[in-house]
Amino acid sequence: MFHYFDHNATTPVCKEVLEALPELAKAWGNPSSIHWGGRQPKNILRDARKAVAEAVGAGSPLEIVFTSGGSEANNTVIKGLFDYYQTAQFLTPEQRLRTHYMCSAVEHPAVIKAMEHIQALGARVDFIPVNRRGEIDLDFYQAHLSEETALVSVMFANNETGTLFPIKQMAEMAHKKGALFHTDAVQGFGKVPVNLQDLGVDFASFSGHKFYSIKGSGFLYSRKGSNFSSLINGGGQERHRRGGTENTLGIGCLGVVAKRVGLIAEKAEALAKLRDHMEARILSEIPDVTVTAGETPRLPNTSSLVVKGADGETMLMSLDIKGYAVSTGAACSSGNPEPSPVLLAMGLSREEAQNSLRISLGWETTAEEVNGFIEALKVVVARLRSLNNNEGDSCHV
Known part of the structure; x- marks a missing residue:
């Protein structure tokens, strides 16, 4: 699926x-x-x-x-x-x-x-x-x-x-x-x-x-x-x-x-509720996650997360295996090993930018899909953090 x-x-x-x-x-x-x-x-x-x-x-x-x-x-x-x-x-x-x-x-x-x-x-x-x-x-x-x-x-x-x-x-x-x-x-x-x-x-x-x-x-x-x-x-x-x-x-x-x-205004209202529900659950159920620009007026479908201790590209690939398509930033820059220029320009550190994930919902996205995504994200983040803790300082150069 x-x-x-x-x-x-x-x-x-x-x-x-x-x-x-x-x-x-x-x-x-x-x-x-x-x-x-x-x-x-x-x-x-x-x-x-x-x-x-x-x-x-x-x-x-x-x-x-x-x-x-x-x-x-x-x-x-x-x-x-x-x-x-x-x-x-x-x-x-x-x-x-x-x-x-x-x-x-x-x-x-x-x-x-x-x-x-x-x-x-x-x-x-x-x-x-x-x-x-x-x-x-x-x-x-x-x-x-x-x-x-x-x-x-x-x-x-x-x-x-x-x-x-x-x-x-x-x-x-x-x-x-x-x-x-x-x-x-x-x-x-x-x-x-x-x-x-x-x-x-x-x-x-x-x-x-x-x-x-x-x-x-x-x-x-x-x-x-x-x-x-x-x-x-x-x-x-x-x-x-x-x-x-x-x-x-x-x-x-x-x-x-x-x-x-x-349809746009109606869809925007529904997307905002779904996005806010998703962010509220993620912030309460996964520790050390922040929403970039979360307090600023935003598009109703977009959420940019910084997940401490989890590399963005690795999260993306792990979620892809579970059937969830997400992004670490602009699709036109995929494959670029450098962190997002947008996030760096906003003042995020290189580590924060590299630990970022972008989720953007659409008109047909359902609450069931969002809840399933949250459960998958919890498993992926826990696994990556566990791997990082087990490797200790040896994984850093």
Whole structure:
């Protein structure tokens, strides 16, 4: 029996998408074709664009740019805006001075590496620190914002700890300096309601496989009037903002899931109760366990634990043998022997980071599964601690 507790890495494809796939796959024509072969695919794109725009609270379907996923959307904003400010004609003198960029120190690698890329090309980049509770340093942010700031990129929610960031407040602060604001909302949509107009951001990134759709499809919200250079040059697709024939199948699936947006608040409440029940039992039944950022507003499905005396990778493999899929951090960094950069940036020690486990629940997770997981975790932790005690100091170098 297998139980999936790693929904922040990816989500299972929902029943509605599985049912829609055969019909969507029949629309094999090119959406750019004027003849009959392109009409149905074009309608699929139009319907999906409208559905996702409504689901995330965009001002207009035309503000949606379909991409291959969150990483492409993040790179499009950061690299595309840097290139635009470097090369576009008719820029104002103020825009030409904007060579400063900011992001949090706990962003997804797609943002961190894109920022490092433009830094190597001459941009000035500041990484906003966070504290041990996962809270962003707003004093640092305020002190470093200036009339030279082009873009601020701060994630809606952290993928490892679930920490929610004050996006609306930070966007308002950026706009007072004339800077644009981007949020990587990949971990938010599908777990909590997202309203982009209320948040007041200029750009936002989303990935379908994080909210029960298929991989290889996502979208970028680009508020009307927010310009950037296209990352992928080609035809005139996506209003010249993203070249390449559209992934009709993937985009159609996005539209199917987007129409279930009304379920999100209900599911969030149920997930929060289940996650809190899980954490309460673990903390009371397994000694020397702490919840990272447990007192900070978080996604309702996410729990990051530090289990003293138990190596995270070994816990993961032991739980996998018992049929429970969990994570030690971001799935895109699996196989990296180094501890999580996110946890280290929060001020956890290397030992604490190495003894961490991330559990992320999903819409179909049951109380029975959670209780079974807790029992399995108790056995695994007791065994690892016993082994460590028996080995004594000889296991350390």
